[in-house]
Amino acid sequence: xxxxxxxxxxxxxxxxxxxxxxxxxxxxxxxxxxxxxxxxxxxxxxxxxxxxxxxxxxxxxxxxxxxxxxxxxxxxxxxxxxxxxxxxxxxxxxxxxxxxxxxxxxxxxxxxxxxxxxxxxxxxxxxxxxxxxxxxxxxxxxxxxxxxxxxxxxxxxxxxxxxxxxxxxxxxxxxxxxxxxxxxxxxxxxxxxxxxxxxxxxxxxxxxxxxxxxxxxxxxxxxxxxxxxxxxxxxxxxxxxxxxxxxxxxxxxxxxxxxxxxxxxxxxxxxxxxxxxxxxxxxxxxxxxxxxxxxxxxxxxxxxxxxxxxxxxxxxxxxxxxxxxxxxxxxxxxxxxxxxxxxxxxxxxxxxxxxxxxxxxxxxxxxxxxxxxxxxxxxxxxxxxxxxxxxxxxxxxxxxxxxxxxxxxxxxxxxxxxxxxxxxxxxxxxxxxxxxxxxxxxxxxxxxxxxxxxxxxxxxxxxxxxxxxxxxxxxxxxxxxxxxxxxxxxxxxxxxxxxxxxxxx
Numbered sequence: 001x002x003x004x005x006x007x008x009x010x011x012x013x014x015x016x017x018x019x020x021x022x023x024x025x026x027x028x029x030x031x032x033x034x035x036x037x038x039x040x041x042x043x044x045x046x047x048x049x050x051x052x053x054x055x056x057x058x059x060x061x062x063x064x065x066x067x068x069x070x071x072x073x074x075x076x077x078x079x080x081x082x083x084x085x086x087x088x089x090x091x092x093x094x095x096x097x098x099x100x101x102x103x104x105x106x107x108x109x110x111x112x113x114x115x116x117x118x119x120x121x122x123x124x125x126x127x128x129x130x131x132x133x134x135x136x137x138x139x140x141x142x143x144x145x146x147x148x149x150x151x152x153x154x155x156x157x158x159x160x161x162x163x164x165x166x167x168x169x170x171x172x173x174x175x176x177x178x179x180x181x182x183x184x185x186x187x188x189x190x191x192x193x194x195x196x197x198x199x200x201x202x203x204x205x206x207x208x209x210x211x212x213x214x215x216x217x218x219x220x221x222x223x224x225x226x227x228x229x230x231x232x233x234x235x236x237x238x239x240x241x242x243x244x245x246x247x248x249x250x251x252x253x254x255x256x257x258x259x260x261x262x263x264x265x266x267x268x269x270x271x272x273x274x275x276x277x278x279x280x281x282x283x284x285x286x287x288x289x290x291x292x293x294x295x296x297x298x299x300x301x302x303x304x305x306x307x308x309x310x311x312x313x314x315x316x317x318x319x320x321x322x323x324x325x326x327x328x329x330x331x332x333x334x335x336x337x338x339x340x341x342x343x344x345x346x347x348x349x350x351x352x353x354x355x356x357x358x359x360x361x362x363x364x365x366x367x368x369x370x371x372x373x374x375x376x377x378x379x380x381x382x383x384x385x386x387x388x389x390x391x392x393x394x395x396x397x398x399x400x401x402x403x404x405x406x407x408x409x410x411x412x413x414x415x416x417x418x419x420x421x422x423x424x425x426x427x428x429x430x431x432x433x434x435x436x437x438x439x440x441x442x443x444x445x446x447x448x449x450x451x452x453x454x455x456x457x458x459x460x461x462x463x464x465x466x467x468x469x470x471x472x473x474x475x476x477x478x479x480x481x482x483x484x485x486x487x488x489x490x491x492x493x494x495x496x497x498x499x500x501x502x503x504x505x
Contacts, residue, residue, distance in 0.1 A: 025213025068214030422464025
């Protein structure tokens with residue numbers, strides 16, 4: 001029998017029914033007492049009541065975070081102390097790995113075969129940023145004037161708003177939370193309303209790890225909570241992952257108030273298969289790029305560009321393998337295809353099948369909802385897709401591949417770069433020279449050669465164009481969560497001041 005999701009949180013104050021807000025180290029109901037339902041996309045059953053935060057709740061969370069920053073309970077700690085707390089948090093994530101994995105699966109239907117390794121990555125990311133906490137430094141700069149010692153400092157910004165999506169709840173939260181904490185900031189998290197409970201579980205672990213009350217806060221809810229958080233005058237920095245439209249709205253509000261942002265937004269990534277590629281490996285890579293996570297990933301390789309001599313063969317292989325994928329319970333390790341995360345997402349994907357019919361595209365696999373319980377969409381393949389069709393240009397966020405023919409490198413590059421996005425790309429070829437030429441010509445933040453959808457905390461992640469602003473991960477990932485301060489120390493000069501003289505600015 002399928003187990004039930006965790007309906008109670010463990011805390012020093014005892015169990016709480018449902019899932020309240022986490023503010024200043026305490027579990028609190030929303031001030032309006034409003035709640036919304038958590039729904040399992042596999043069973044289509046509601047299983048939990050989530051506190052629906054409003055502007056007043058957001059204000060309470062930001063106020064708590066601002067107070068925690070101002071009194072130095074976290075930012076004033078030695079960097080080594082912050083590092084040790086993050087190392088303890090990583091240990092706790094590993095201890096609670098099974099519960100955290102299952103909770104995310106109940107929320108969004110992602111496969112245990114992916115979420116299991118994913119939580120190992122979350123713990124590793126936490127340790128990585130714990131290590132960076134002790135290596136964050138400024139630079140000593142040769143003085144441009146005699147008699148001065150000059151250097152820079154990096155200091156935390158203040159209260160960080162972390163706004164996270166539903167497709168990889170804890171992984172993408174960690175990309176924001178861990179560097180923000182390592183740098184000494186305090187944080188208010190607004191998770192997607194589809195996947196809020198796993199974030200609450202992780203927040204509780206921060207307290208057990210020794211991170212002080214008020215440093216990490218979670219407000220659950222929908223658009224009103226998100227808008228209130230973005231507009232709050234106490235926010236110094238916003239880290240966001242989600243749709244391009246929402247990211248652009250956040251950027252507009254942030255620009256109005258001169259708030260710093262890191263935005264990781266949409267993508268319509270090309271997966272480019274040359275005629276000399278190992279086709280068996282390439283088709284497996286294409287499937288991993290678009291059908292893993294039911295296509296619900298910003299780096300999905302949804303535009304499959306195939307060179308003319310092998311075009312028909314790749315279409316046949318991809319369609320045949322797509323039709324053999326095993327759909328089922330995400331908690332079953334044998335399942336290859338899970339449901340999409342929510343009913344609205346299901347409706348969005350189905351709407352694109354209608355668009356494809358209007359565009360008279362050739363569907364060679366899928367193109368429909370599976371006739372079974374759960375929000376399942378058949379792995380879908382369209383061939384002979386014009387590069388300017390809506391299916392080829394718009395981010396669907398579902399298991400839908402558009403196969404586009406190209407003749408040579410130049411045409412592949414033109415098609416690959418014919419997009420407002422620029423998040424990722426894949427190149428499949430046995431020609432090393434071709435691979436190097438392509439990776440330099442494609443405008444994307446990440447390019448894989450003969451593999452796809454492989455990530456790690458040592459490399460930066462982000463995109464060109466409408467795919468985002470800034471980078472997450474990598475050794476410089478603390479930089480966006482700090483301000484740089486220039487310091488001039490006079491070692492022997494006397495101040496001279498003459499009326500009418502102007503120096504510098």
